Amino acid sequence: MTTQIETSMKNYVMDHQRLKYLFFGGKGGVGKTAMAGATAIWLAKQGRRVMLASTNPVHSLSGLLGQNVFGQPTAVNGVPNLWAYEIDTKDTIERSKQEIREKIQWFLKFADISTKAEDFVESATMNPAFEESAMFENMVDLMLGGEYDVYVFDTAPTANARRLLGMSQVYSLWVGKMLKSRQEARSLRELLSFTKKKEADPLMDYLVSFRDRMGKAREMLTDPAQTAFFFVTLAEALPIAVITRFIGWFHDFGIPVGGVIVNMLIDQKQVDEKSPDFVKNRVAMQDRYMDDVWQKFEGMVRSTLPLYETEVRGVDMLQRMGKALFV
Numbered sequence: 001m002t003t004q005i006e007t008s009m010k011n012y013v014m015d016h017q018r019l020k021y022l023f024f025g026g027k028g029g030v031g032k033t034a035m036a037g038a039t040a041i042w043l044a045k046q047g048r049r050v051m052l053a054s055t056n057p058v059h060s061l062s063g064l065l066g067q068n069v070f071g072q073p074t075a076v077n078g079v080p081n082l083w084a085y086e087i088d089t090k091d092t093i094e095r096s097k098q099e100i101r102e103k104i105q106w107f108l109k110f111a112d113i114s115t116k117a118e119d120f121v122e123s124a125t126m127n128p129a130f131e132e133s134a135m136f137e138n139m140v141d142l143m144l145g146g147e148y149d150v151y152v153f154d155t156a157p158t159a160n161a162r163r164l165l166g167m168s169q170v171y172s173l174w175v176g177k178m179l180k181s182r183q184e185a186r187s188l189r190e191l192l193s194f195t196k197k198k199e200a201d202p203l204m205d206y207l208v209s210f211r212d213r214m215g216k217a218r219e220m221l222t223d224p225a226q227t228a229f230f231f232v233t234l235a236e237a238l239p240i241a242v243i244t245r246f247i248g249w250f251h252d253f254g255i256p257v258g259g260v261i262v263n264m265l266i267d268q269k270q271v272d273e274k275s276p277d278f279v280k281n282r283v284a285m286q287d288r289y290m291d292d293v294w295q296k297f298e299g300m301v302r303s304t305l306p307l308y309e310t311e312v313r314g315v316d317m318l319q320r321m322g323k324a325l326f327v
Ligand SMILES: Nc1ncnc2c1ncn2[C@@H]1O[C@H](COP(=O)(O)OP(=O)(O)O)[C@@H](O)[C@H]1O
Pocket: 026, 027, 028, 029, 030, 031, 032, 033, 034, 035, 060, 263, 264, 265, 305, 306, 307, 308, 309, 310, 311, 312, 313
């Protein structure tokens, strides 16, 4: 067992020149948001145009950066080449509902069904999966926009991320099936109609464009040259167990894992015999769990970061963290 970093975060990024989509996953509170901010700033300093985005309905980028970045891409003060953006999920959910309402209305008219569209709209949109898929679409729209060189996502808890990514596969299957039956229905209708004129079919157009977007998203998200998920952990049992599970899932889904980052390590040099028992115990525990980390994530550890004397907030502190992350 090697107890040192083989490929560092910096080398990983250098070795993946086309890397465009970076994600951070892990248990709540391990430092994902801070890590995303530090990474985005570091990449912007390398001269890349960087978008730091959050699709999570519980946003924390504005707090992290000390400036309001809600609702639109906003240039980050004091960091050239960096924009941050907390996506307004409420707004997108409303817009998706409206879109679905129009589709359903069109379809009910098309199929000669006299029911209020609202009943369908409610059942189609009143579930948590709808919110998740709206968030996923937000992310995909941003990714496909292609206005930036690099996108760093402050992800929702990773269980969601994995489900969302898995959903793109389901979408693709589902839309494929829908399209096939729509095409059959349409050709039957054309066959039965006396005019040869092709009818407009907004539902079909929508499904085709939806499938194409999802297909592109999947392609991007499963391409190790463009995408990397980094998993953040502490030297503690629970966060290690969480990312072990995530890494297994991601492997199964063919989503590229960039590596593991260990955060909040107490600096051994500051601890000696005179230190309080509390601190000595924490350090002994940390040592034990680091053995686990090196063993479980062999060759995957990219960086180990110290526990700082304060929380990580503001550009200066994030820059300091970035330097430690990309040594
Ligand atoms: N290395 C560190 N040293 C000290 N505080 C840290 C460190 N990394 C993160 N923090 C702090 O820990 C808290 C949780 O970090 P955050 O990035 O919000 O976690 P997550 O996004 O995973 O929930 C924040 O207050 C953050 O400033």
